[in-house]
Amino acid sequence: MLDETMTNKIISNIGQKRWEHSQRVKDIAIELGNIYEEDLKKIEIAALLHDCAKFLDREKLLKKVDEFDIILEDVMDHNMELIHGLLGSKIAKYEFSIDDIDILNAIQYHTTGRKAMSPLEKIIFISDYIEPGRSFPGVEPVRKLAYENLDKSIVLAIDQTIKFLINNDRLIHINTIKARNYIKIEMIEKGGSK
């Protein structure tokens, strides 16, 4: 569990509203952790920290990117939204002393996903997508599916995200496609639906 100093530090980075989002992500992630039998302590830490680098202040974000010597690849360089996962994993490690690689990965890849995600990564990814504050078109079927089949819910979430990005003239991160292909190929090879 995070102590008061840590909590206050997160809130000062990201503001009260986003902190409330993180708490809702934590609640959903713990529900899913119970269903899919994953470590609830790890889930709680990853969920509460997943947006720790989503700084309200853009200047501060860029300063941190520089401080941690983060080299932005093409797509990230043109989509500030994608930086906070990678930066968040650095802040979790060096400023919150989190050394569990699975937690750090769950933070790093919570927006894009990636090839061969761990169960913890999947739970944080989908909880961030479906937490009750989310009300965009298409969220409801994903929300329902998350409690029944984690992989299928992630594929549906990614499919909707890709279409949203295309319709809004945005770049698509390669890791999102790799996450989708990996899960779909696993499903094909297990003899399930494509």
Add this chain to the structure above:
Amino acid sequence: MLDETMTNKIISNIGQKRWEHSQRVKDIAIELGNIYEEDLKKIEIAALLHDCAKFLDREKLLKKVDEFDIILEDVMDHNMELIHGLLGSKIAKYEFSIDDIDILNAIQYHTTGRKAMSPLEKIIFISDYIEPGRSFPGVEPVRKLAYENLDKSIVLAIDQTIKFLINNDRLIHINTIKARNYIKIEMIEKGGSK
């Protein structure tokens, strides 16, 4: 230009109907080559050979894949449609003695696209998408755009392809996303639209 022996060999691989498709691709590609001032001789060879490995006989295709020691990556292994580009570049090289790397790349990447495509690659990619035998929903705006702005027409074609693949529960090749991101980032950096 391909001689009669070569032409007959292609037809025996892919059948008369697909050969007629290749000729329509050639006609469009030459129109575009005139507009965008690319080498018409290269365009003609690449267009006529682009589907040379789209064997009517699946057994023969797999035998050729084996013969050329082609190792199929995950996505290709689950989508036979994607094999013929890579295999086609091998057949063009070793059976049709094509040694121009730009022509071989245009054949190899004509279905998926890839990061940093050459003008020749772009012309073959889009001509295959818009040749007059194509009549799927959405082809018309791409057809129009191809004569005005090659890059924009490719992005639109890719956007429609990605949506089609999602709606049909299919895998998406990474190279297609890389092709799209590369062109869009170039457009952003040139200060054009996103």
